[in-house]
Amino acid sequence: MQLIEQGNQEAIRRMLSAEPVLIDVVPAKEIVPGLKDRMILHAGPPITWDRMCGPMQGAIAGIIVFEGWAKDLDAALDMAAAGEIEFDPNHHHDAVGPMTGMTTVSQPMLVVENKTGGNRAYCAINEGLGKVMRFGGNDQEVLNRLAWIRDVLGPGMGGALREMGGIELKPLIARGLSMGDEMHQRNVACSGLVLRAIASSMAKTSKDATALSEALAFISANDQFHLNIAMAMGKAIMDPLRDIEGSSIVTAMSRNGTEFGIRVSGTGDEWFTAPVEMPEGLYFAGYTEADANPDMGDSTIVETIGLGGFAMGASPAVAGFVGAGAASEAANYTHRMGEICASENPEWTIPAMDYLGVPTGIDIRLVVETGIVPTINTGIAHREPGVGQVGAGVVRAPMACFEQAVRRLAEKLGIS
Amino acid sequence: MQLIEQGNQEAIRRMLSAEPVLIDVVPAKEIVPGLKDRMILHAGPPITWDRMCGPMQGAIAGIIVFEGWAKDLDAALDMAAAGEIEFDPNHHHDAVGPMTGMTTVSQPMLVVENKTGGNRAYCAINEGLGKVMRFGGNDQEVLNRLAWIRDVLGPGMGGALREMGGIELKPLIARGLSMGDEMHQRNVACSGLVLRAIASSMAKTSKDATALSEALAFISANDQFHLNIAMAMGKAIMDPLRDIEGSSIVTAMSRNGTEFGIRVSGTGDEWFTAPVEMPEGLYFAGYTEADANPDMGDSTIVETIGLGGFAMGASPAVAGFVGAGAASEAANYTHRMGEICASENPEWTIPAMDYLGVPTGIDIRLVVETGIVPTINTGIAHREPGVGQVGAGVVRAPMACFEQAVRRLAEKLGIS
Numbered sequence: 001m002q003l004i005e006q007g008n009q010e011a012i013r014r015m016l017s018a019e020p021v022l023i024d025v026v027p028a029k030e031i032v033p034g035l036k037d038r039m040i041l042h043a044g045p046p047i048t049w050d051r052m053c054g055p056m057q058g059a060i061a062g063i064i065v066f067e068g069w070a071k072d073l074d075a076a077l078d079m080a081a082a083g084e085i086e087f088d089p090n091h092h093h094d095a096v097g098p099m100t101g102m103t104t105v106s107q108p109m110l111v112v113e114n115k116t117g118g119n120r121a122y123c124a125i126n127e128g129l130g131k132v133m134r135f136g137g138n139d140q141e142v143l144n145r146l147a148w149i150r151d152v153l154g155p156g157m158g159g160a161l162r163e164m165g166g167i168e169l170k171p172l173i174a175r176g177l178s179m180g181d182e183m184h185q186r187n188v189a190c191s192g193l194v195l196r197a198i199a200s201s202m203a204k205t206s207k208d209a210t211a212l213s214e215a216l217a218f219i220s221a222n223d224q225f226h227l228n229i230a231m232a233m234g235k236a237i238m239d240p241l242r243d244i245e246g247s248s249i250v251t252a253m254s255r256n257g258t259e260f261g262i263r264v265s266g267t268g269d270e271w272f273t274a275p276v277e278m279p280e281g282l283y284f285a286g287y288t289e290a291d292a293n294p295d296m297g298d299s300t301i302v303e304t305i306g307l308g309g310f311a312m313g314a315s316p317a318v319a320g321f322v323g324a325g326a327a328s329e330a331a332n333y334t335h336r337m338g339e340i341c342a343s344e345n346p347e348w349t350i351p352a353m354d355y356l357g358v359p360t361g362i363d364i365r366l367v368v369e370t371g372i373v374p375t376i377n378t379g380i381a382h383r384e385p386g387v388g389q390v391g392a393g394v395v396r397a398p399m400a401c402f403e404q405a406v407r408r409l410a411e412k413l414g415i416s
Numbered sequence: 417m418q419l420i421e422q423g424n425q426e427a428i429r430r431m432l433s434a435e436p437v438l439i440d441v442v443p444a445k446e447i448v449p450g451l452k453d454r455m456i457l458h459a460g461p462p463i464t465w466d467r468m469c470g471p472m473q474g475a476i477a478g479i480i481v482f483e484g485w486a487k488d489l490d491a492a493l494d495m496a497a498a499g500e501i502e503f504d505p506n507h508h509h510d511a512v513g514p515m516t517g518m519t520t521v522s523q524p525m526l527v528v529e530n531k532t533g534g535n536r537a538y539c540a541i542n543e544g545l546g547k548v549m550r551f552g553g554n555d556q557e558v559l560n561r562l563a564w565i566r567d568v569l570g571p572g573m574g575g576a577l578r579e580m581g582g583i584e585l586k587p588l589i590a591r592g593l594s595m596g597d598e599m600h601q602r603n604v605a606c607s608g609l610v611l612r613a614i615a616s617s618m619a620k621t622s623k624d625a626t627a628l629s630e631a632l633a634f635i636s637a638n639d640q641f642h643l644n645i646a647m648a649m650g651k652a653i654m655d656p657l658r659d660i661e662g663s664s665i666v667t668a669m670s671r672n673g674t675e676f677g678i679r680v681s682g683t684g685d686e687w688f689t690a691p692v693e694m695p696e697g698l699y700f701a702g703y704t705e706a707d708a709n710p711d712m713g714d715s716t717i718v719e720t721i722g723l724g725g726f727a728m729g730a731s732p733a734v735a736g737f738v739g740a741g742a743a744s745e746a747a748n749y750t751h752r753m754g755e756i757c758a759s760e761n762p763e764w765t766i767p768a769m770d771y772l773g774v775p776t777g778i779d780i781r782l783v784v785e786t787g788i789v790p791t792i793n794t795g796i797a798h799r800e801p802g803v804g805q806v807g808a809g810v811v812r813a814p815m816a817c818f819e820q821a822v823r824r825l826a827e828k829l830g831i832s
Contacts, residue, residue, distance in 0.1 A: 178733040179595045179605050180767070189595050192608030199615050200633035204626075209619060217616035316767040317594040327767045351596070351732040351743045352768055 003413060004266070004365075007247030011265050012343045012361045014244075015305065018237040019115040022194075022229055023166040025125070025158035027150075029105035032093050032122050036105070038069060039086040043101025043298045044256025045271040046089055049080050053257035055136025055293050058385020059100035060085070062138025066146050067104050073138060091252055091263075094239065095122040096231045096298035099134035099381055100257070107146070108154025112169065112232040114240065121235035125149050125157070126228040128221070131388035134297070135381040148214075156215045160201035167197045169233045170347060173307070176226075177358070178351045182315035183230040184299060184308030185322050185377040185392050190226035195219050227299065234301035241265045248409055249342060250362040253304050253374065253397055257296035257381075262401045264364055266409050274400035279380050281393015282323040293383040295395045300376050306345055306358035309375035309394065310337040314350040314358075322377050322392050333375055334359065340366040340374065364409070367402040419829060420682070420781075423663030427681050428759045428777045430660075431721065434653040435531040438645055439582040441541070441574035443566075445521035448509050448538050452521070454485060455502040459517025459714045460672025461687040462505055465496050469673035471552025471709050474801020475516035476501070478554025482562055483520050489554060507668055507679075510655065511538040512647045512714035515550035515797055516673070523562070524570025528585065528648040530656065537651035541565050541573070542644040544637070547804035550713070551797040564630075572631045576617035583613045585649045586763060589723070592642075593774070594767050598731035599646040600715060600724030601738050601793040601808050606642035611635050643715065650717035657681045664825055665758060666778040669720050669790065669813055673712035673797075678817045680780055682825050690816035695796050697809015698739040709799040711811045716792050722761055722774035725791035725810065726753040730766040730774075738793050738808050749791055750775065756782040756790065780825070783818040 028035055035041065040060055042052075052060070057077070064076035064085065079085060090097045097103050102124070109122040127145055131137040161167065172193050179189030199216060206212035219225050238251045247265035254261050261271040276294045283289070302308040312319060313334035316327035324333065334350065337359040344357030367373055373396045380391040410416070444451055451457065456476055458468075468476070473493070480492035480501065495501060506513045513519050518540070525538040543561055547553040577583065588609050595605030615632060622628035635641050654667045663681035670677050677687040692710045699705070718724040728735060729750035732743035740749065750766065753775040760773030783789060789812045796807040826832070 175604070188591070189605060189608070192605070192612055195612055195615065196608055196636035199611065199636055200629045203619060203622075203629040203632050206619075206625070209622070209625075213616045213619035216619050220612035220615055320767070326770055328770045330768075351736070352746075354742055354744045 003246035004248055007244045007266055008249055008342050008361065008363065011241045011244050011247040011249040014117065014240045015237060015361060016345060017116050020112050020169045020233040020236045021115055021166040022110060022161060022169055023113045024111040024161050025108045025154045026111055028103055028107045028109045028122070031109055031111065032095055032103065034093050035103065036086070038084065039088065041088055041090040041093055041095055041097065041101070041103035042256060043090060043097050043099065043296060044254045045259055045261030045273050047256045047258055049087065051258050053293050053296065054383045054385045055296065055381040056100045056257050058136040058138050059102050059133050061385065062133050062142060063102045063104050066143045067106060090298055091254060094120060094235065096235045096301050097124055097134070098227060098231060098299045099297040099379060100136060101298050102133055106150055108150055108158070110229055110232045112236040114236040117240035119236060119239050121232045121239060123228045123232035125154060126222060126225050129224060129389060135379065135389040136385050137388040138386050152211050153215050153218060156202055156206060156211060157198065159205040160198050163205045164198070164201040167194065169229070174348055177311060177314040177348055180315050180317055182308050182311040182318050182377060183226065184302045185379065186315050186318040187226040187230065188223040190230070191219070191223055194226050194229065230302050230307065231299055234305045237305050238301065243268045246413060248364045250304055250364060253300035254298045255295045255300065257293055260295065260398050260401055262397070262405060264405045264409060267405060267412060270408065272401045272404040272408065274398035277395050277398060279378050279393035279395040280323065281380055281391050282321070283391035287390035291382050291390050293381045295378055296381060297378070299378070303374055303376050304362065306341070306348065306360040309333060309377045311350065311358045312377070313353045318377060322394050324394050336372060337375060339370050340372050364402045364405045368406050373397045373399050373402065419662035420664055423660045423682055424665055424758050424777065424779065427657045427660050427663040427665040430533065430656045431653060431777060432761060433532050434656070436528050436585040436649040436652045437531055437582040438526060438577060438585055439529045440527040440577050441524045441570045442527055444519055444523045444525045444538070447525055447527060448511055448519065450509050451519070452502070454500065455504065457504055457506040457509055457511055457513065457517070457519035458672060459506060459513050459515065459712060460670045461675055461677030461689050463672045463674055465503065467674050469709050469712065470799045470801045471712065471797040472516045472673050474552040474554050475518050475549050477801065478549050478558060479518045479520050482559045483522060506714055507670060510536060510651065512651045512717050513540060513550070514643060514647060514715045515713040515795060516552060517714050518549055522566055524566055524574070526645055526648045528652040530652040533656035535652060535655050537648045537655060539644045539648035541570060542638060542641050545640060545805060551795065551805040552801050553804040554802050568627050569631050569634060572618055572622060572627060573614065575621040576614050579621045580614070580617040583610065585645065590764055593727060593730040593764055596731050596733055598724055598727040598734050598793060599642065600718045601795065602731050602734040603642035603646065604639040606646070607635070607639055610642050610645065646718050646723065647715055650721045653721050654717065659684045662829060664780045666720055666780060669716035670714045671711045671716065673709055676711065676814050676817055678813070678821060680821045680825060683821060683828060686824065688817045688820040688824065690814035693811050693814060695794050695809035695811040696739065697796055697807050698737070699807035703806035707798050707806050709797045711794055712797060713794070715794070719790055719792050720778065722757070722764065722776040725749060725793045727766065727774045728793070729769045734793060738810050740810050752788060753791060755786050756788050780818045780821045784822050789813045789815050789818065
C-alpha cells in the first residue's frame with residue numbers, strides 16, 4: 001500500500017508541476033510519431049472497422065476522401081472495409097481527437113509542449129459546431145472546411161505561435177475557470193482568451209489580409225475552439241504519468257463510440273474497457289435520444305485532468321446546456337468528483353466555490369470504494385454517418401473499467 | 417402615488433426595451449453636442465476648478481497639453497485656474513467618462529445608439545490600466561497613448577464598426593454575465609467578446625498591418641477595454657428616461673471626485689448632490705488608504721442599469737478584487753440591491769443565481785425606506801495629480817442624494 005501512496009504522490013506531483021504551452025501548429029505527417037499514409041488515428045481504445053459506430057465510419061469515409069485516397073464516400077467505405085486502411089488509437093501516437101477523433105497525415109496539429117515533462121502532445125484544430133467531421137459529418141462542406149483549416153488557418157496559427165513564443169496554458173485555464181468555462185462543453189471564455197493571445201501576432205505574421213480576416217472570423221465564431229487545445233494540453237499533462245510503479249491514478253479516459261477505455265499510471269499502457277454508456281442530455285431541435293450515438297471521443301482527457309464534469313462548479317451555465325440540473329447545483333458535481341480524486345489543483349481554482357481547487361488525480365481505488373464514477377460533459381453525435389452533432393449531455397464512465405484496473409494493479413503489485 | 421407607479425412602469429419599460437448598439441467611433445468634435453474648442457467635459461455633477469480634486473486637476477492639465485492649448489502642464493494649470501477653459505459635465509452632452517472623465521474635441525468617441533429610443537451616447541476609448549489620464553495621469557507616456565488612440569485605434573475601430581454594422585450590446589452583456597463580468601471592475605469577458613466581434617472586421621478594413629497588429633494587441637491586453645463601452649451603453653439606455661412625470665427611478669449616478677450626484681426620472685435634469693464617500697477596498701502594492709482620492713467618475717452609470725455592484729453575484733472573482741468579502745457571498749450584494757430596485761432584467765441574468773435577472777431601476781423611495789444605498793464597484797485614484805490608479809474597492813452612494821431627490825419629487829407632485 002505504501003508503494004501505491006508513493007506512486008500516487010509522484011503522479012500528482014507530475015500533474016501539478018506540468019507546464020503546458022501551445023507552441024505551434026504543424027502538419028501531422030511532420031510531427032505525429034508513427035503516423036503514415038493510409039493510416040487513420042481514431043478516438044478511444046483500439047477497435048476494428050466492423051465494430052465501429054456509424055459516425056466513426058462516416059468520419060473515416062470522409063477523411064479518406066479528404067486525403068485523396070478514394071474518389072468518393074462509397075469508394076472510401078469499400079476501402080476501409082477491405083482492410084486497406086490501418087487504424088490505430090490517437091492515444092498510441094501522443095495524440096488525441098474529439099468525438100470520432102480523425103487524425104491523418106495532412107491535418108494541421110496543435111502542438112502542446114509540457115515544458116516540465118519535455119513531452120509533446122497533438123490534436124487537430126476544432127472545426128466548429130454542427131455538421132463537422134468529429135461528429136460524423138463528411139459531405140463537401142465538411143471537407144472544404146478541413147481543406148481551409150489545412151491551407152489557411154493552420155499555417156496562420158503556426159506562424160503566429162512561433163513568432164510569439166507560444167501560449168502558456170496553465171494561467172489561461174485558471175482565468176477560464178473564473179469565467180464560467182469547464183473546458184469540455186463550455187470553452188467560450190478560453191476561446192476568447194486564445195484569440196486575445198494570438199490575434200495581434202497573427203496580424204503581424206500574416207501575408208494576406210483576406211486570409212487573416214477569415215481566420216480571425218473563424219476563431220471568433222467558434223465557442224468550442226479551445227476544446228482541442230485543452231485536449232492536447234490534457235494529453236501533454238498526463239503522458240508523463242504513464243508508467244509510475246504502484247500508482248492508481250487514471251492517466252487517460254477515452255471512448256471510441258463502442259467502448260469506453262481507461263489507462264492507469266501503475267499499469268502502463270494497458271486499456272481497461274467496457275461498453276460505452278449513453279449520454280443523458282438535451283437535444284437540439286428536431287432530434288431525440290433515438291438519434292443519439294453512444295458516448296465517443298478522446299475529449300475525456302479533459303475530465304482526467306480535473307476539468308469538464310469535474311469543474312462543473314466553475315460553470316453553472318453549462319449545467320443547463322448538458323441537462324445536469326439547476327445552475328446553482330453545479331458545485332455538487334465538483335464536490336462529488338472530489339471524492340474520487342487524490343488531490344486538488346491549487347492553481348486551477350473555482351471562485352464561486354471560494355477558490356476550491358479542481359479535483360485532481362482520479363484514483364481507481366476511490367472510484368471502486370465509493371461507487372462514484374467520473375462524470376463527463378459530452379457532445380452527442382447522431383448515430384448515422386454524415387449527420388453531425390445532435391445534442392450535449394452528461395455521461396458516466398463505466399464502473400467495469402475501474403474494477404478491471406483495480407484487479408490488474410493488485411495483481412501487478414502482488415496484492416490479493 | 418398612482419402617478420409614480422405609472423411613471424415607474426414606463427421608466428422600466430424604456431430601460432428593458434432599449435437596444436444599445438455600438439455603431440461607430442468618431443472624433444468628439446464631430447459628434448458630441450455642444451462640445452467646443454477650449455472646453456473640457458468632466459465626470460460627475462457640475463464643479464468649478466477650485467473645488468476639483470487632485471487627479472481631476474491633473475487630468476485637466478494633461479488634456480490641455482494633449483489638445484495643444486498650452487505648451488506644458490504648468491502653463492495648462494495656469495490656464496485652467498485663470499478661467500480660460502470652459503468646464504461642463506459629460507452628462508450635459510450625452511456623454512460619460514470614467515474616473516476624471518476627460519472629454520475634449522480631438523478624442524475619438526465610442527458611439528452607442530439606442531435603436532429603441534433613437535438616441536445616442538458617447539464615451540472615450542479605455543486607455544488601459546495603471547498610469548492613465550482617467551486616474552489623473554498626465555505625463556508624456558499618457559499623452560502619447562492618447563495620441564495613438566486618436567490616430568490609430570479610434571479610426572481603426574470606427575472603420576470596422578461601420579463595415580460590420582455595429583455590435584449589439586444587449587446580448588453581449590448577457591453573455592458576459594455568464595462569464596463572470598459585472599462590467600464595472602471586471603470586464604475581461606466582455607472585452608474578449610468585443611475583440612471576437614470586431615477583430616475580423618478590423619483585419620478586413622485595415623490598410624496597415626503594423627497598425628492592425630498594435631490595435632489588436634492593445635484591445636487584447638486591456639481587461640477593462642469594455643468598461644467604456646458599457647458606460648456609453650448605460651447612458652444610451654438611461655437617457656430616454658430623463659423626464660417621465662412622477663417616476664422615482666434614478667437615471668444617473670455620477671461623481672466628480674468631490675461630490676456624488678444623482679438624477680431622477682421625474683425630476684428631469686436636476687442634480688441631487690452630497691459629498692462623495694471614500695471607497696473601501698484593496699490597494700496595489702506600495703499604496704494605502706492615505707493615498708486614495710474619494711470616489712470619482714461617470715462609471716456609476718453601470719450600476720444605474722443594474723450591473724457593477726448590482727451584478728456582483730455574477731462575478732464572484734470581483735468580490736475579492738474589490739475587497740467585498742468571500743467570493744461565495746457575492747450573491748448577497750445582488751439580493752440586497754434587489755431590495756431597492758423596481759424590477760429585474762429578464763434578458764440579463766446570472767446563471768449561478770439560477771438565472772435571476774439583475775436588479776433594474778433604482779427607486780429612490782426604496783432607497784430611503786430601506787436605508788440601503790447603491791453599492792458601487794469602483795477603481796481608486798491617487799489623490800495627487802499625475803499618479804494614476806492605486807486600487808479598487810466598494811463605495812456607497814450617499815443617502816443624502818436620495819433624500820433630497822425624494823423631497824424634490826414629492827414637492828413636484830404636490831405630496832407633502
